[in-house]
Amino acid sequence: MKRILIKDLPQKIGQKVTIAGWVNSRRDHGKIIFMDIRDRSGLIQTVVIPDQEEAYEKAKKIKNEFVVEIEGKVKERPGETTNKAQVSNVEIEIENLKIISSTKEELPVEITKENINLNLETLLNHRSLILRNEKIKSIFKIYATLLDAYNFIMRQNDFLEIKTPKILSNATEGGANFFKIKYFDRDAFLAQSPQFYKQAGVSVFERVFEIGSVFRAEPHFTTRHLNEYVSLDAEMGFIEGFEDIMDQLEKVITFIIKEINKQHKKEINQYNIDSVSIPKKGIPRLRLDEAREILKKEMGKEIEKADIDPEGERLIGEYAKKEWESDFVFLTHYPVTVRPFYTMPDFQNKKLTFSFDLIFRGVEIATGGQRIHDYYQLIDNMKKHKLDPNDYKHYLDIFRYGMPPHGGWGMGSERIVQKILGLNSIKEAVLFPRDVKRLTP
Amino acid sequence: MKRILIKDLPQKIGQKVTIAGWVNSRRDHGKIIFMDIRDRSGLIQTVVIPDQEEAYEKAKKIKNEFVVEIEGKVKERPGETTNKAQVSNVEIEIENLKIISSTKEELPVEITKENINLNLETLLNHRSLILRNEKIKSIFKIYATLLDAYNFIMRQNDFLEIKTPKILSNATEGGANFFKIKYFDRDAFLAQSPQFYKQAGVSVFERVFEIGSVFRAEPHFTTRHLNEYVSLDAEMGFIEGFEDIMDQLEKVITFIIKEINKQHKKEINQYNIDSVSIPKKGIPRLRLDEAREILKKEMGKEIEKADIDPEGERLIGEYAKKEWESDFVFLTHYPVTVRPFYTMPDFQNKKLTFSFDLIFRGVEIATGGQRIHDYYQLIDNMKKHKLDPNDYKHYLDIFRYGMPPHGGWGMGSERIVQKILGLNSIKEAVLFPRDVKRLTP
Numbered sequence A, B: 001m002k003r004i005l006i007k008d009l010p011q012k013i014g015q016k017v018t019i020a021g022w023v024n025s026r027r028d029h030g031k032i033i034f035m036d037i038r039d040r041s042g043l044i045q046t047v048v049i050p051d052q053e054e055a056y057e058k059a060k061k062i063k064n065e066f067v068v069e070i071e072g073k074v075k076e077r078p079g080e081t082t083n084k085a086q087v088s089n090v091e092i093e094i095e096n097l098k099i100i101s102s103t104k105e106e107l108p109v110e111i112t113k114e115n116i117n118l119n120l121e122t123l124l125n126h127r128s129l130i131l132r133n134e135k136i137k138s139i140f141k142i143y144a145t146l147l148d149a150y151n152f153i154m155r156q157n158d159f160l161e162i163k164t165p166k167i168l169s170n171a172t173e174g175g176a177n178f179f180k181i182k183y184f185d186r187d188a189f190l191a192q193s194p195q196f197y198k199q200a201g202v203s204v205f206e207r208v209f210e211i212g213s214v215f216r217a218e219p220h221f222t223t224r225h226l227n228e229y230v231s232l233d234a235e236m237g238f239i240e241g242f243e244d245i246m247d248q249l250e251k252v253i254t255f256i257i258k259e260i261n262k263q264h265k266k267e268i269n270q271y272n273i274d275s276v277s278i279p280k281k282g283i284p285r286l287r288l289d290e291a292r293e294i295l296k297k298e299m300g301k302e303i304e305k306a307d308i309d310p311e312g313e314r315l316i317g318e319y320a321k322k323e324w325e326s327d328f329v330f331l332t333h334y335p336v337t338v339r340p341f342y343t344m345p346d347f348q349n350k351k352l353t354f355s356f357d358l359i360f361r362g363v364e365i366a367t368g369g370q371r372i373h374d375y376y377q378l379i380d381n382m383k384k385h386k387l388d389p390n391d392y393k394h395y396l397d398i399f400r401y402g403m404p405p406h407g408g409w410g411m412g413s414e415r416i417v418q419k420i421l422g423l424n425s426i427k428e429a430v431l432f433p434r435d436v437k438r439l440t441p
Helices: A004-014 A053-060 A121-125 A134-156 A197-205 A242-263 A265-267 A288-298 A310-324 A375-384 A389-397 A414-422 B006-012 B053-061 B120-126 B133-156 B193-207 B243-262 B265-269 B288-299 B310-324 B376-385 B387-399 B415-421
Strands: A015-030 A034-041 A042-048 A067-076 A090-100 A178-182 A186-190 A205-214 A226-235 A285-287 A326-333 A354-359 A363-371 A406-412 B016-029 B032-039 B040-046 B065-074 B088-102 B179-185 B188-189 B207-215 B226-239 B283-285 B326-332 B355-360 B363-371 B406-412
Touching: A004 A015, A004 A034, A004 A042, A004 A090, A004 A197, A015 A090, A034 A053, A034 A067, A053 A090, A067 A354, A134 A205, A134 A242, A134 A414, A134 B133, A134 B193, A134 B376, A197 A205, A197 A389, A197 A406, A197 B133, A197 B288, A205 B207, A205 B226, A205 B283, A226 A242, A226 A414, A242 A265, A242 A326, A242 A354, A242 A406, A242 A414, A242 B032, A265 A326, A265 B188, A285 A288, A288 A310, A310 A326, A310 A363, A354 A389, A363 B415, A375 B193, A406 A414, B006 B016, B006 B040, B006 B088, B016 B188, B032 B065, B040 B053, B053 B088, B133 B207, B133 B226, B133 B265, B133 B415, B193 B207, B193 B226, B193 B387, B193 B406, B207 B376, B226 B243, B226 B415, B243 B265, B243 B326, B243 B355, B243 B363, B243 B406, B243 B415, B265 B310, B283 B288, B288 B310, B288 B326, B310 B326, B310 B363, B355 B415, B363 B415, B376 B387, B406 B415
Parallel strands: A042 A090, A285 A326, B040 B088, B283 B326
Antiparallel strands: A015 A034, A015 A067, A034 A042, A067 A090, A178 A186, A178 B179, A205 A226, A226 A406, A326 A354, A354 A363, A363 A406, B016 B032, B016 B065, B032 B040, B065 B088, B179 B188, B207 B226, B226 B406, B326 B355, B355 B363, B363 B406
16 A cells, blocks of 8 residues: 555545554553654554554564554544644554564664753764754754755846856965865865855856855864855845845845744744844844944953954844844954955955955854955955965956956855754754764764 | 846836946947847847947947946837847947946957857866857756756655765775865765765655765766766655656656756757657666667677666667657666665565666766665675675664665766757866866866
8 A cells, every 4th residue: 555644644534544654652551552653744643452463463572763664544533642743633543564674772862852962972973863853853954944945045036056166276265274185196175165166157147156065174163163064155246335245145044034934933943942033124234343342332342353253243143132133233344354365345445345244143154245356456466465366367267358346155054054943063953064073974 | 227137128118227247249330339238137239329429439449248337228129130139129329338347358269159169178278258158158057947946846755955974984885986085184085975874864854855066086088977066866765666766766857857948948949959858658667688688689789798888878878769759768777796785686686786777868867776774684785795894884873773665866967968958078067077187267
């Protein structure tokens, strides 16, 4: 008989059906055996009584996480719900039971409880088992919606999806945080971002976006860094100023949040966290020097370096929440010293740039800005940054034959999900995260 | 004034507008200067007469591929079309002209002709300029639709989108074609496929798909190999047999082809190639041994090795076209010797496997099959393949705690587009391709 998904069972009352899935839990009440069965669509209670001899004998051997196929009749649930089955108004009376796959040993962790209170290392060591937990699974349902929402809104705004190479000949952007590869008989590097290629994309298609892996050889041990992550990139031409980029990003993030709130009420509720709020007036935009002032005056925090530190971002996030009821805030006009060579300087103050970070609940989730589109200005700026234009021949080629004013952003997909759910570590928002020490599972 | 997209100009007849874009071509007719302007939405003719002194003087300096902003009046086009402007019933009479960005030198290649007849190396060396050609741009519009269609149909079929790590601790699958990375103080490897991780995905979500970069250190110089490409992966649990996987893949590829044919008639027509056909009865499925017989009997080609070679695939593709009017054909039941250790052996003939390749116009575009889901059978099979199960601890963990029968496929996105358009080399279907010799641009 064809397998029926658990979510469709309420339409099958009185009928004989076949379901298949994992045994979420087994409970014996006197001589009756109850099993909650879990498939991708839901959870349902099944019952087997001793009269069903063959099935009953098999059921006695069953442990949590066995994979089973069950044939039986769908019945309305008598009386109260004794479990947390999601499809709660029906149950199945088992007639035939087939064990498809058993567990090889005791489960090293209990995964059916609502909250798994284990330390991060344990969560990650037993990753594929732990992921079966309903609350943890929710993270990745939300993550999948984030990817889809980004794809949708970018296309709707006329951005073309592109895929660009992750293996590069140079460690460009002048940074040190590149992983080196042995590429046949020479060295190559893993892309830190699709920056140069998405700018090339602008020279052809005006507006491009990419969802792709990026790699950072940063030796950080923090709750917000990964050595490999999925970046949501975009780049757009014919802008009038870098405000256009923030406007576009605001549209995108607003759509994403709206979609996730709409589609994942249940999943978010498991995390006991407020749903994300973006004020109707839009996301507040603060110049970095204004932010400094606020931090000093309102929160007694002095920032000495040119860049704002994570603690400063956290505080400014708090301030935005208190002041404007916004979970997001743009910080703008970063100094040239903390931005890459291709960033457009502020026309009015050459020490600053037309750049921004987007802070979400106190963490930077996106970085962007306007780029230099003039060939000669770009070469000049490379020199100012002590870079040799000869190392950037292929990049400079993009600017030789007519390039419009443009800019874009890179956004960390995992951080968005982390902050929506209030996860302690970003690694919880990744199926199989990589850090300095961890390359398995 | 706010920029108007060229495609929207027919709605603006009689109005003054601002457009911006690249100068696709400039032609002087007596004292009148005509310029075709190109933006992301289309191509339009503009005219400037000597009376518009300021604009006219600027126009005289303009060369192809300059970026300009034009203010002027939209008029219905008088008389015949003298150019190939796509928005052909209107033109703009220029009143103001602003040069936003100029070209630094003569264009090394002419990009406005319909067909660029240059060798592949030249096409790739001047990549970001060459990509501006309308016909070449079409490849990537189709590619973007392919990505979107795959995303759509997979979600509609209840597959969850996942992203899995590209940096691995081991060169798994026993293959040699891995790129090695320096990962902090140790070695690591770039993923050849998301195989193990998508199987882990099945153990949690039943059905998963991934669109992601994969890396193959294969020293090939062919028209169908890349060292880095974008793989369309899927894996599904609770299958009854490997036919379920082919059924699903057939649904997916049928949808993709239908979408591309529907959305890209114009783009495909540029390539003078028949649109792809899938017979109503479905994609024919041939056992590999049947295919051998056919090749021998009908085309006089004898295959000596266990696997079918590219020439054999080409011939069987021809046969499928002639016999069933199908551009696709599944080859099934490959010998165990040419499939990885995790492939499910055929119950009836242990020398064969429940595996398949999907051939599209004579080229393999997807490989798939059922996987072994039993922990002990998997260990046995590793040993048969001379692999040490201790090297696969994390992979084996997936099978310890209840795993349903499952399988899936990996599909090369670039090959699909290559064969739809009949491109000579797969590198033409990649924005910035990588091969043994090429890491730039």
